[in-house]
Amino acid sequence: MEKSNETFEVTYHISANSLSDAESVSEKIGVEQSVEMPLSALPGSAKKSLPETLLVSQIDDDRWKIVLSFPLQLVEGDANQFLNVLYGNISLYKGIKIVDISNSILENLFNGPSFGIEGIRNMAGIKKRPLSCTALKPVGLSPHELAERAYQFAMGGIDIIKDDHGLANQSSAGFKERVISCAEAIKRAKDKTGKRTLFFPNITTSAKDIFHNFELAIEAGADGVLVSPQLSGLSVLWDLAARAECPVMAHPAFSGAYVSSQNSGFTLDVFYGKLWRSMGADAIIYPNAGGRFPFSEDECLSLHKTCISDLCEFLQSFPVPAGGIQLSSIKKWIEFYGTETLFLVGGSLYTQKKGIKSAAEQFQKILVDYE
Amino acid sequence: MEKSNETFEVTYHISANSLSDAESVSEKIGVEQSVEMPLSALPGSAKKSLPETLLVSQIDDDRWKIVLSFPLQLVEGDANQFLNVLYGNISLYKGIKIVDISNSILENLFNGPSFGIEGIRNMAGIKKRPLSCTALKPVGLSPHELAERAYQFAMGGIDIIKDDHGLANQSSAGFKERVISCAEAIKRAKDKTGKRTLFFPNITTSAKDIFHNFELAIEAGADGVLVSPQLSGLSVLWDLAARAECPVMAHPAFSGAYVSSQNSGFTLDVFYGKLWRSMGADAIIYPNAGGRFPFSEDECLSLHKTCISDLCEFLQSFPVPAGGIQLSSIKKWIEFYGTETLFLVGGSLYTQKKGIKSAAEQFQKILVDYE
Numbered sequence: 001m002e003k004s005n006e007t008f009e010v011t012y013h014i015s016a017n018s019l020s021d022a023e024s025v026s027e028k029i030g031v032e033q034s035v036e037m038p039l040s041a042l043p044g045s046a047k048k049s050l051p052e053t054l055l056v057s058q059i060d061d062d063r064w065k066i067v068l069s070f071p072l073q074l075v076e077g078d079a080n081q082f083l084n085v086l087y088g089n090i091s092l093y094k095g096i097k098i099v100d101i102s103n104s105i106l107e108n109l110f111n112g113p114s115f116g117i118e119g120i121r122n123m124a125g126i127k128k129r130p131l132s133c134t135a136l137k138p139v140g141l142s143p144h145e146l147a148e149r150a151y152q153f154a155m156g157g158i159d160i161i162k163d164d165h166g167l168a169n170q171s172s173a174g175f176k177e178r179v180i181s182c183a184e185a186i187k188r189a190k191d192k193t194g195k196r197t198l199f200f201p202n203i204t205t206s207a208k209d210i211f212h213n214f215e216l217a218i219e220a221g222a223d224g225v226l227v228s229p230q231l232s233g234l235s236v237l238w239d240l241a242a243r244a245e246c247p248v249m250a251h252p253a254f255s256g257a258y259v260s261s262q263n264s265g266f267t268l269d270v271f272y273g274k275l276w277r278s279m280g281a282d283a284i285i286y287p288n289a290g291g292r293f294p295f296s297e298d299e300c301l302s303l304h305k306t307c308i309s310d311l312c313e314f315l316q317s318f319p320v321p322a323g324g325i326q327l328s329s330i331k332k333w334i335e336f337y338g339t340e341t342l343f344l345v346g347g348s349l350y351t352q353k354k355g356i357k358s359a360a361e362q363f364q365k366i367l368v369d370y371e
Numbered sequence: 372m373e374k375s376n377e378t379f380e381v382t383y384h385i386s387a388n389s390l391s392d393a394e395s396v397s398e399k400i401g402v403e404q405s406v407e408m409p410l411s412a413l414p415g416s417a418k419k420s421l422p423e424t425l426l427v428s429q430i431d432d433d434r435w436k437i438v439l440s441f442p443l444q445l446v447e448g449d450a451n452q453f454l455n456v457l458y459g460n461i462s463l464y465k466g467i468k469i470v471d472i473s474n475s476i477l478e479n480l481f482n483g484p485s486f487g488i489e490g491i492r493n494m495a496g497i498k499k500r501p502l503s504c505t506a507l508k509p510v511g512l513s514p515h516e517l518a519e520r521a522y523q524f525a526m527g528g529i530d531i532i533k534d535d536h537g538l539a540n541q542s543s544a545g546f547k548e549r550v551i552s553c554a555e556a557i558k559r560a561k562d563k564t565g566k567r568t569l570f571f572p573n574i575t576t577s578a579k580d581i582f583h584n585f586e587l588a589i590e591a592g593a594d595g596v597l598v599s600p601q602l603s604g605l606s607v608l609w610d611l612a613a614r615a616e617c618p619v620m621a622h623p624a625f626s627g628a629y630v631s632s633q634n635s636g637f638t639l640d641v642f643y644g645k646l647w648r649s650m651g652a653d654a655i656i657y658p659n660a661g662g663r664f665p666f667s668e669d670e671c672l673s674l675h676k677t678c679i680s681d682l683c684e685f686l687q688s689f690p691v692p693a694g695g696i697q698l699s700s701i702k703k704w705i706e707f708y709g710t711e712t713l714f715l716v717g718g719s720l721y722t723q724k725k726g727i728k729s730a731a732e733q734f735q736k737i738l739v740d741y742e
Contacts, residue, residue: 032663035509036535041721042509049511049543073541074510080576080602081539084624088536088599091627092664092694138406138413139445140420164407165459168452170444172420205451206606207578228459231451233604235577253455256462257628257636265628292403293463323463350412 007069008105009054010086014064015095015263019056022064026053029096030068032089049074063263065099072108079109079279080235087266098266101274103312110278112314114244115224117340120282120318123223123247124159124198129370130339132157132363133320135346136182137164143173147181149356153349154189154197156360160342161186162226163202165251176216183221198223200249207233210240218245224282230255234279241280249320250281260294268299273306276317283318283342288333291324301336308340318342327352327359330366339370378440379476380425381457385435386466386634390427393435397424400467401439403460420445434634436470443479450480450650451606458637469637472645474683481649483685485615486595488711491653491689494594494618495530495569500741501710503528503734504691506717507553508535514544518552520727524720525560525568527731531713532557533597534573536622546572547587554592569594571620578604581611589616595653601626605650612651620691621652631665639670644677647688654689654713659704662695672707679711689713698723698730701737710741 012029016022030051035042042050048071055067075082082105090096113119124131134153136146146167153161161182169175179201186199203213203225210232217225224247229237231254240248252272258265259272266275272286284307287293289300300321307319322344325333330343345363352359383400387393401422406413413421419442426438446453453476461467484490495502505524507517517538524532532553540546550572557570574584574596581603588596595618600608602625611619623643629636630643637646643655655678658664660671671692678690692704693715701714716734723730 028663034537035511036506036537037509037718038722041718043512043516045513045516046509046511049509073543074537076539076541078539078576081537083602084537084539084575084599088602088624089627089694091625092623092631092658093627094631094665135407138408138417138420140406140417141414142416145414145416166405166407166445166452166455168447168449168455170447172444204455205449206610207604208606208610228455231454231459231605233578233606234602235579235604239577239579252463253459254462256460256464257632260463260465260635261628261632264631287463292399294465323460347408347412351409
């Protein structure tokens with residue numbers, strides 16, 4: 001689909017009643033996302049800013065696939081301006097869904113993950129098998145109580161412990177004290193078991209303060225960080241990736257509006273897979289099918305594939321299915337996704353009768369069969 | 372609806388089939404947005420983190436209104452964490468729409484606009500009448516061509532000229548050169564006419580670089596700035612407002628996913644009105660009814676009211692209806708909204724046969740009747 005280095009392509013599914021209606025929607029999108037003015041008043045010297053329709057084809061009674069080719073000069077080195085051309089004003093329309101983006105523009109603007117699957121595997125010392133991850137929670141516990149949970153999980157052998165994305169800087173457990181306590185507890189467990197557990201605290205806050213949190217986390221001994229890019233600002237993701245100091249795990253909080261509508265927004269794999277991987281997420285948490293969130297197995301599998309398949313020579317992002325995975329169904333999901341998967345199991349570990357250390361041991365026991 | 376200073380309330384419309392179903396959705400939202408774990412495993416010391424359902428009431432066959440009261444301690448001073456509690460994980464659900472937020476939490480976290488309607492009126496020297504605004508475009512023109520357009524608009528008496536939100540740092544008109552040229556052209560017009568036209572260039576870029584753009588803009592003589600908060604990161608909005616150096620006009624690019632679904636996301640007035648005004652937008656551009664975007668007159672009027680009515684003793688934000696307003700319909704919209712309105716007319720001015728200076732004069736002629 002690549003046309004030349006001077007353009008990039010976006011593929012949409014749109015609502016339309018006929019070929020001419022679909023062509024008209026395509027032209028509207030093109031104008032709205034570039035010159036944003038009536039073509040009758042467009043000066044000749046700005047005609048080069050207009051995208052070109054490459055394809056209009058019917059999918060269904062009232063849905064059409066269209067492909068627009070945009071001049072690269074609309075964007076030129078500014079990833080935020082690319083997001084604007086991609087979905088700025090048309091985010092306010094109904095019935096437009098972005099289903100693909102040409103790799104050329106992702107390659108042009110982004111560098112992908114700095115650690116990726118291989119980097120995280122190396123840090124954790126795990127070659128082939130799927131990895132385990134759990135979430136420290138709930139909000140309201142003291143740093144001591146959270147650290148005790150981290151210790152139990154680490155003693156049970158969990159590969160990665162991340163903070164719940166709702167742990168911020170609450171007075172029940174201030175950011176710095178909490179991160180220091182938990183990192184120390186996890187290190188203490190490692191000294192006993194010899195098994196390394198990685199710690200990814202949640203650093204999400206305003207774009208201005210997040211790098212301060214990042215530095216505190218690294219200083220306290222964090223191995224990676226958790227961030228909700230749609231809360232802190234998407235550019236924070238590529239700025240963190242550019243530092244390349246530790247892996248970044250991305251959380252979908254506040255981003256669901258972009259992917260949860262049938263006929264508008266983005267497909268799950270374009271938004272979290274193509275975009276977030278390109279922007280530098282080393283691990284990508286997503287709402288798994290069959291849990292608390294309304295996404296299908298097909299959507300999730302397609303996203304998983306986009307995280308690990310060839311894309312612009314970017315490193316692979318670890319796909320992290322989450323949101324209600326039961327310990328009892330892990331085997332099923334390994335068969336479904338394969339071993340390049342980082343399973344995030346929270347609630348199901350907390351509800352095991354023999355406690356969380358034993359729950360973590362059960363989790364690991366399932367995974368080691370795949371090494 | 373305020374319960375105490377220790378809690379804040381959020382009102383939702385949700386999909387449910389019965390009272391017990393609605394109660395169950397309410398509990399799910401409460402758990403998802405706070406402790407995010409099965410209640411059976413919740414330790415006693417974290418029970419204080421759970422929100423409480425204050426109301427469950429039927430609106431329609433399958434839609435219900437619910438009100439949840441959240442402990443303030445979930446948020447404590449971190450506005451990003453407030454956005455997370457408000458709409459973090461439930462952004463991934465279907466059928467949940469946020470229709471109100473209690474003022475107490477907005478007051479607690481935000482300071483509102485630093486200039487507001489009064490500040491912008493003072494700068495423009497206009498007491499009572501509605502204000503005019505237009506957009507410099509299209510992308511692809513040179514700084515000289517854009518500056519010539521700015522000059523013509525200013526000679527015609529436009530009150531505020533903002534950049535098109537698609538003008539970034541393209542090689543056709545690099546940011547710095549473009550802003551300097553346009554600011555200079557507008558000043559030149561003022562020297563001739565004596566009438567002040569305010570210039571709001573678009574500074575939108577990554578969270579890391581936007582303050583650099585901001586400083587360049589101020590240095591070049593900008594009177595205010597245009598920013599797309601959902602592209603740069605919402606926190607950029609309150610950080611810019613906190614500097615209080617010039618008014619900030621907020622543009623809805625990339626934010627439509629939050630407001631364009633009938634049954635999920637936010638109402639137009641809660642998102643742009645309550646949130647963006649609280650976060651510090653001095654002027655709020657929104658997609659007007661009857662233009663290119665699919666919002667109703669009721670939705671737009673309700674948003675307009677939220678911008679100018681009493682809210683936490685915040686200054687008023689100038690409501691800026693846009694997106695296809697015709698010069699010929701300005702009078703109708705003044706009757707509809709009243710005079711506390713900043714009308715953004717772009718395309719319709721560019722298509723007037725006698726040129727843009729004459730179009731601007733026509734625009735002003737309509738408005739001066741309301742002084």
